[in-house]
Amino acid sequence: MKRIIHFELEEVRAPREAVLDHQGIPEDAEVPHRILALYDDAASQFASLARPRGMIAEISEAEFREVFPGEGNNADDAVVANVFPKADHLALFAATMGGEVSEAIADHFDKNEFALGVMLDAVASMTADRTSEVIADHYHAQLIAEERATPAHHVLGYSPGYCGWHITGQRKLFAYLTPDKIGISLNASCLMNPLKSVSGVLVSGSIDVHVFKAGYSYCPQCRNATCLSRMERLMASERGSA
């Protein structure tokens, strides 16, 4: 069954630290007042422009086995290939912030308001990024409500373009999920429109399903700064609940 979710902004909004960090400002830095004022301005513009929404469709392991190989470009030892056969439940997802915010960013550049344009871009990018986690929480809550998972299970999202799952894998993912219903389309080079969108598979299972060692042949080229910290958070949450 396909499910459309309209997020409350507060639910998905990325923390200020993440937005500043995306622009190279570390958490412990003393941030000048006018940069904070720029952030406030961008955050309030984002609040009036963003239409965060997402879509989930459950998929059986057999069906995902058809979707995952995409167009045959995946790496031999892709992370998802190791993860999904052990999962209890799988669901495809996509989420977007809508197109209005990208138009506003372009408009700021046209008017030479570069700092505000980049700040708004960072707010939108980081919020889109965070939405993958929030949509995973929604799916987890659904599984708990339907007594198909417990709070001790973990639901994590894995996206094409990461971990050896080739970005062209999005074509089969889109054919199954049909996220045009929430206004996301895919172009010939597998870019989603609107720009501030994410897609992937939600994997539900015990912690053992998700734990893997980053260090695959393709990891050195990866620019994902959160992979290992996500893993650490997972381990910490497990230790905390034990």
Add this chain to the structure above:
Amino acid sequence: MDLLKEISESLQKGDDAKVGELTQKAIDEGMEPKVILDDGLIAGMNVIGKRFRDHEIFLPHVLLSARAMYAGMDLLRPLFLRDEVPSAGKVVLGTVQGDLHDIGKNLVGIMLKGAGFEIVDLGKDVAPEVFVDTAEKEGASIIGMSTLLTTTAPGMVRVIEIINERGLGDKIKTIVGGAPVSQDMADTIGADAYGYDAANAVETIKEMVGV
């Protein structure tokens, strides 16, 4: 204080209104536009560029200064005859076909302008022929291509092929950048250079044109 120094310092503070006001004052006092540009605006932007590279200031600060630079440039531009706008070199810049990401490319353009380059910004989703046609028409010596996706890399290869087909390899050099691009990838596709970030792009392009 020396007017040019004041322009440079206001620019470094990101005070666009003040930079506009002081640039107008310098023009009214009959100062040479090229002197105002080089010793006021670009001098200020050079300090900002260096402080950014040395991690003394953050990106938003650089961008506020860039806006102040443009406020001064807008007043100077009409004073230069069309072909006489002094420039360190001309760069055609764009995001390759199939890609709509442009924040990174825009940052590269802003920093290059700050360093005195003339930029022809083709925007995003730019077809390979358009890069080369524009560089030929504008007499640009550098084509800068940006992409955030590996799937659009063939567009970069095609630009390099067209340059070679037209025998322009000596006149037009290419530089590539964007998140999934690396020096390795630049070497593989035969690009002349790779730029890691906007500050590095400026340094590399300066070396390429010999300024």
